[in-house]
Amino acid sequence: MVKEHNLNLLRRTITGLIIALPLIFIIIAENYWIFLSIISIFSIAGFYEWIKNSFRRPILWGFSLIFIYFWFSICLLVGLLSAPSFALNEFYVLHEKSVVSVYHIILIIIVNTALFDIFAYFVGSNFGKLHIAPNISPNKTLEGLIGGLIGNILFGFLISYLLNISYWSVLICFIGGILAFYGDLFISFLKRDKSIKDTGNILPGHGGVLDRLDSHLLATPIILLFFIMIVIL
Numbered sequence: 001m002v003k004e005h006n007l008n009l010l011r012r013t014i015t016g017l018i019i020a021l022p023l024i025f026i027i028i029a030e031n032y033w034i035f036l037s038i039i040s041i042f043s044i045a046g047f048y049e050w051i052k053n054s055f056r057r058p059i060l061w062g063f064s065l066i067f068i069y070f071w072f073s074i075c076l077l078v079g080l081l082s083a084p085s086f087a088l089n090e091f092y093v094l095h096e097k098s099v100v101s102v103y104h105i106i107l108i109i110i111v112n113t114a115l116f117d118i119f120a121y122f123v124g125s126n127f128g129k130l131h132i133a134p135n136i137s138p139n140k141t142l143e144g145l146i147g148g149l150i151g152n153i154l155f156g157f158l159i160s161y162l163l164n165i166s167y168w169s170v171l172i173c174f175i176g177g178i179l180a181f182y183g184d185l186f187i188s189f190l191k192r193d194k195s196i197k198d199t200g201n202i203l204p205g206h207g208g209v210l211d212r213l214d215s216h217l218l219a220t221p222i223i224l225l226f227f228i229m230i231v232i233l
Contacts, residue, residue: 112156
């Protein structure tokens with residue numbers, strides 16, 4: 001049992017590092033077309049898994065959530081702020097030398113969501129007793145939710161201090177954690193409805209692409225807009 005757990009942990013770690021490579025490439029390149037290509041690939045793969053698993057309402061829920069809400073809104077915001085004619089495609093924070101681009105904000109949002117998942121998992125697996133939605137996702141506990149949100153709050157304080165941006169970032173990171181929780185819970189509901197554990201097996205140790213996108217689907221567009229607002233204003 002321990003050997004199997006360690007093997008799965010190793011698979012998850014290797015897969016996580018591989019998934020991180022496109023993200024790192026986006027941040028370094030700061031090229032909109034590269035960003036558009038990568039987010040489009042992930043969105044198409046996620047929608048394909050929605051169809052393949054015969055999840056409910058593929059057009060009203062699946063297409064609307066993945067392409068209209070998630071893909072379109074993110075690509076629109078990043079595209080506007082990446083345009084050469086846009087004077088604020090790099091934001092000088094509080095008139096200091098520190099510069100934050102929209103791609104740095106994307107990285108912050110993804111890290112915030114990942115930290116919620118990590119803190120929620122470790123706190124929930126070690127201290128979780130009060131189950132939130134046992135019929136949908138038996139492993140989700142109130143203790144895990146609180147642990148994840150504490151991780152987001154700490155991260156919010158950290159980036160506010162390091163980047164000299166408004167401490168409203170703390171509240172935004174907190175809201176991001178809540179949205180990540182509901183995004184994960186929604187996909188868990190769809191999987192429970194079909195009695196499946198993962199949406200696919202393309203990512204060893206993680207499952208399918210939709211299993212990785214779930215926490216990001218609801219959180220990213222709203223949190224991206226909030227961060228842009230506080231950085232510009």
